[in-house]
Amino acid sequence: GDSVTQMEGPVTLSEEAFLTINCTYTATGYPSLFWYVQYPGEGLQLLLKATKADDKGSNKGFEATYRKETTSFHLEKGSVQVSDSAVYFCALRGQAGTALIFGKGTTLSVSS
């Protein structure tokens, strides 16, 4: 079945460092791909998404490109801030699916 694998955390960075969180997926056809963010004590918020191959999703300085050839959707940000400290989830929805399938989440901690 469909699945998502994302890098284990926690990821600890200094402010203004470059961030990459790896995400790969297994799915038939052409799934839609998502990154969600969860701040402490809150629900999940959509960060960005891409619905077809080579699409780039972007929001708040974060970017991810839908790579069909490597089945990947890595999250990047050029300069992280303390306020980016959160748990990040990669997710997919298959062509025939209705619910999202999530990775296990990656905790990011940014210090000043």
Add this chain to the structure above:
Amino acid sequence: NAGVTQTPKFQVLKTGQSMTLQCAQDMNHNSMYWYRQDPGMGLRLIYYSASEGTTDKGEVPNGYNVSRLNKREFSLRLESAAPSQTSVYFCASRSGGTGETQYFGPGTRLLVL
């Protein structure tokens, strides 16, 4: 718009007790979902409802029942709570289409003693 709302925010139960988690959305969405979040496990789908009047099992349905009361409301019931059901429960909704955004509620923290 309140989006997706959940009640209660926090609940403590004793083993064997029952309770219902409530969820409502005001975005006129067709599909609604219940997930549980456990440390190191990500979010796992319990049940979902693709449209009013329909419900289907997800990955971890055992020990739970759901009711899609109307288009707005989707409740999750624990008939006989077990310590393994200690978790954070999230409700979500979506309008339709595979690329459409899924919106989440703030969550219910449940502790079963």
